[in-house]
Amino acid sequence: MKDKGRLTSSLEDYLEAIWLLSRESKVVRVRDVARYLGVTPASVVSAVKVLARRRLVEHEPYGYISLTDKGVEQATQIYKRHTILARFFRDILGLDPNSAERTACILEHHISEKALTRLTKFLEFVEECPDATPYWLKGLHHYMKTGKRSVICPLRGKQR
């Protein structure tokens, strides 16, 4: 009966943090998450309660926090959104790594699955191009820097 809906940005951040921490630490405690996100332990406890109600994490009182399968799946998805976005803004649009990261951190909570799929395919198209960096991408980056097109474009003429 309950409508689940999407997690809020904040809850996604908690879930992502738990997932990230569990990749390095074997066990994750309230304290770790609190430190990582810069909030009080009390805030973590509330958030974990919500995540637990949604069966994304498991947590016995005073115990460790662990992700359920569903939690891992969702955290992975969030992180994937993050990395795809970061790669796009960094590698394609040439944003400096910091800005690309910051952009990804925000947009990862808002981009739709559909849009992400396309973005993913785009990156795939570029990064798995059989022969290194596609010529047009070099042209784009040149254009971003100088405002001028490389000669390749005009030369291709009239293929309407």
Add this chain to the structure above:
Amino acid sequence: MKDKGRLTSSLEDYLEAIWLLSRESKVVRVRDVARYLGVTPASVVSAVKVLARRRLVEHEPYGYISLTDKGVEQATQIYKRHTILARFFRDILGLDPNSAERTACILEHHISEKALTRLTKFLEFVEECPDATPYWLKGLHHYMKTGKRSVICPLRGKQR
């Protein structure tokens, strides 16, 4: 002394709505905005009060709502974010128009100026290409649809 900060998504929506309506109607009333956004007039009044405090709109009680220069500027910016994003997702990533619109409506509130600038340049690079649709873009779209690369890419070989 007051920290202005950014508008919330909701307030941006109000500002954008006022701007859009004023492009077609000469004058904009509380009622119009309420209808357009699907909220009650009371909600519009509260929002307009905030926007007025920020000198983005002017509004004498019981009168019309008009944008200040600053308001126009900011609304234009929001709308630009919207259109750039919509164009990107529709024309480059090949999202259907509806999805592209919906995506733009959400992301327009979150994308940074820096990221938008790059996106803009990217579209410029593509859409103002001297000779129609760049070949690589056709290749991308072909790849999106079929998962297969057109022959052009392998042929370009080894330019590392």
Add this chain to the structure above:
DNA sequence: TGACAATTTTAGACTTAACTTAATATATTA
């Protein structure tokens, strides 16, 4: 011109989200 209709405004309340502090409870470990 005066009353009715439409519109706007206010006041008050509700909901949700996210967070905090302070007090209490449980674990860990020296």
Add this chain to the structure above:
DNA sequence: TAATATATTAAGTTAAGTCTAAAATTGTCA
């Protein structure tokens, strides 16, 4: 086992965004 670290709860704050219902204003037209 007492001191320390950690976790939980309870209660409260702030903020945004909305609503309803009542009151105020304005516009219109018979």
